[in-house]
Amino acid sequence: LAGNALRALHEEDYFRPFETCDLNAETLIHTRGRQALPLDGAWNFCVDLLDTGLRQRWYAMEPASPEERDLPWDYDPYVGETVPVPSCWQMLREKWYFFEGSVWYTRPLDLTPVPGRRYILRIGAAQYDCKLFVNGSFVGNHAGGSTPFCADLTGHLRPGRNWLMLCVNNTRTLDRVPMRNSDWFNYGGIYREVALYDLPEAFLRSMFVHLVADGNNRRIRIVVEAEGLSCATVEIPELGVSGEIAVDGGRGEIILEAALELWSPENPRLYDVILRGGDDEIRDRVGFRTVVVRGHEILLNGRPVWLRGIAVHEDDMLTGKCTSEEDLRRRFLHARELGCNFLRLAHYPHHERAAELADELGFLLWEEIPVYWAIDFANPRTFEDARNQLTELIRRDRNRASVIFWSVGNENADTDARLAFMTALASTARDEDGTRLITAACLVNHAACRIEDRLVDCLDVIGINEYYGWYENDFADLAAIGRNSEPGKPVLISETGADADISDCGPERGLFSESYQAEVYRRQLEILRAIPWVQGMSPWILYDFRVERRQNVFQRGYNRKGLIAADKATKKEAFRVLSEFYEEVARMEE
Ligand code: GCB
Secondary structure, X not given: OHHHHOOOOOHHHHOHHHOOOOOOHHHOOOOOOOOOEXXXXXXXXXXXXXXXXXXXXXXXXXXXXXXXXXXXXXXXXXOOOEEEEOOOHHHOXXXXXXXXXXXXXXXXXXXXXXXXXXXXXXXXXXXXXXXXXXOOEEEEXXXXXXXXXXXXXXXXXXXXXXXXXXXXXXXXXXXXXXXXXXXXXXXXXXXXXXXXXXXXXXXXXXXXXXXXXXXXXXXXXXXXXXXXXXXXEEEEHHHOEEEEXXXXXXXXXXXXXXXXXXXXXXOOOOEEEEEEEOOEEEXXXXXXXXXXXXXXXXXXXXXXXXXXXXXXOOOOOOOOOOOOHHHHHHHHHHHHHHOOOEEEEOXXXXXXXXXXXXXXXXXXXXXXXXXXXXXXOOOHHHHHHHXXXXXXXXXXXXXXXXXXXXXXXXXXXXXXXXXXXXXXXXXXXXXXXXXXXXXXXXXXXXXXXXXOOHHHHHOOEEEEEOOXXXXXXXXXXXXXXXXXXOOXXXXXXXXXXXXXXXXXXXXXXXXXXXXXXXXXXXXXXXXXXXOOOEEEEOOOOOEOEEOOOOOOOOOOOEEOOOOEOOOOOOEOHHHHHHHHHHHHHHHHHO
């Protein structure tokens, strides 16, 4: 039998060959402005909770009708059930809801490769580990559930019908990022778009475009990476500037000078940037602004800005983590209604369209990777995974003016291993992108009532999650934190809030009631507004969101700290409390 014939000596031997992590930040290419062949739609699908597919080598099975088969495979990738890509598979069948493990996706790709062209597959995101097979052979694997990755299929394709197979595993393990325990639902599958890009042999890999923060607001730096090219030209037509960039060892850069209009939330001005090299061309739509800190202030284009924010998860009652243009636009509309100029995209990289829309609509963003709670800080593989997720996020979004923060972690105990791990992540972020501020949600010593975290030394801005009125009782302690801490840097209240169940099951008063949540907001705002180093906030959270670990009578599988219920329509009283405060802050800034 197939299983016997293929039995390995050690269980691990079935999987180790596929854990190469070679689809990573180094293989990512810039795709904006390129023609794509979309590969979304129906894919053949199978849930494989015991990883039978890797043991029986389903990927090596030739397409054939069931009658032609001579081995009793436990799954046939070529016939049977389909699911749409992108989607979160647990949302598609009730019986799958709480499953986690491997699933297989298969689809044909009909194409005749042209000699001298490169065929690059891009997967927007697959939660968490994705092993890619083409025509029966292993191409590579990617770790990390929320960032895009690319695979060069050129040598694997044959004329006519090809088969793509992906084994996507969302098992939570202690060494992943995040690890086993987190406060959001563990959705699985290919939940962002998949597309194939047809490139010339010599091509443009990436461009990084930003305004130089020298106070003049005229100098634009463009850094280019290319393969097989010795020069490229860049043009910003609306500014009437262009230049030729010498590419040496795959890299080149140029400074262009122009009288430009700055990007800001009030005036989200964007410019087309076009890069050409050989037969290749890429584009982006970029805003120019600077962001720096001065004492406890955050300066946007040289002027202090107070961040009127809200945190948001990528979560939907019906589609899970799979998002849409409509969903994203509704999110920004609600944020606008609330009076926000800022969003914290928690706790992992959201869909790339979120930052594009923030650029267009004029919002500032905090983006982060899921270095969340007690991940395996002493494990070098875990570090490499986190470092790669951070690098992929930065390379994906570094041309977005809206993004002002890279956050390297959330509420992690202050151990030596964590300090080394996160300090190294902060310097990775600075090496990749020296133009943005580095932050993290740091720790408060609740007994001593002060901010106390060794990590703050390597951050530009300190995030603090505090839940006075909810997990901590005494509001007087929050005021004491204000008096006792001398952070010497800007501080953001990166989370605060309280649950409120506004369904018919919800209580009238006390914990979990709408009125209690509103009262927590009133008390919080009264104290926070008086602390000089608090330079903004992103309360927890815009919408109620799904999570397995919360099952009391009011939660029923949801975190209910939303200012709006999970239907993304019904506002709670606290929404109004916060919007009135933000209105006042905005008026004072005018
Ligand atoms: C936190 C976490 C966030 C949780 C939140 C809560 O501090 O950062 O992920 O969802 O508290 O509701 O407990």
